[in-house]
Amino acid sequence: MAGSVPPGPGVGEGSRGRVSPWNAANAVTLLRLVLVPVFGWLLLHEGGETSGWRTAAAVVFAVAVVTDRVDGDLARRRGLVTDLGKIADPLADKALVGTALVGLSVLDELAWWVTVIVLVREIGITLMRLVVIRHGIMPAGRGGKVKTAAQALAITLFLLPLVGVGHLVAVWVMALAVLLTVGTGIDYVAQAWRLRQTSERTRRKRAARAAARAASRQAMATDGRQVTGEPPASGDRLPSGDRVTGEPGG
Numbered sequence: 001m002a003g004s005v006p007p008g009p010g011v012g013e014g015s016r017g018r019v020s021p022w023n024a025a026n027a028v029t030l031l032r033l034v035l036v037p038v039f040g041w042l043l044l045h046e047g048g049e050t051s052g053w054r055t056a057a058a059v060v061f062a063v064a065v066v067t068d069r070v071d072g073d074l075a076r077r078r079g080l081v082t083d084l085g086k087i088a089d090p091l092a093d094k095a096l097v098g099t100a101l102v103g104l105s106v107l108d109e110l111a112w113w114v115t116v117i118v119l120v121r122e123i124g125i126t127l128m129r130l131v132v133i134r135h136g137i138m139p140a141g142r143g144g145k146v147k148t149a150a151q152a153l154a155i156t157l158f159l160l161p162l163v164g165v166g167h168l169v170a171v172w173v174m175a176l177a178v179l180l181t182v183g184t185g186i187d188y189v190a191q192a193w194r195l196r197q198t199s200e201r202t203r204r205k206r207a208a209r210a211a212a213r214a215a216s217r218q219a220m221a222t223d224g225r226q227v228t229g230e231p232p233a234s235g236d237r238l239p240s241g242d243r244v245t246g247e248p249g250g
Helices: 024-048 051-077 083-106 112-132 142-159 165-198 200-228
Strands: none
Touching: 024 051, 024 083, 051 083, 051 142, 083 112, 083 142, 112 165, 142 165
């Protein structure tokens, strides 16, 4: 529980200086990473045909999902946000979900196209966030949180040795999770495009390009007047001998 975590290195230091990466929030994240291979072994043990091992895999998966909420709450409440946490947290999430989906597909419990769609979306959006971070932060929206919850529930149901109506419920929940995965992915791409078009970085680049084009046009106009002997515009007046007329200046 969050309230029972004793103060340690980095706890409460968010407002005083650099936060140590060795803190409670990151410890929970690393625990989730450690649980990933344990979960994978339980899922694939004995070909995934033993109800006991499948149930154990579902329990470990559920515990790992809960730790995702715990480390996030700890990091926000105690000011323990670190660069290590920003990298390890999404890595642990993707590793957990990826192991579950690939494992279920290997066992012929889940169609491979479902696994491919979900993983391409998750990895693609993560990479896209890294690209557009120069323009600003893309916060996780409500749709993304609902998608994550739907994925976790669907995977848990598929991990359990359900039959009949229970398995049918798992299939429908997975279908909903896939729809949310695709829909929120499209929404995030649209957000990234809008962010890129309206960011301060983009505005500065556009202003710099406009200024460069204006300067280029002004230089070309000035050169043209000098060659033809036309008087320069105000602010560009030159001594008469500097015009390209072959006559020395006075």
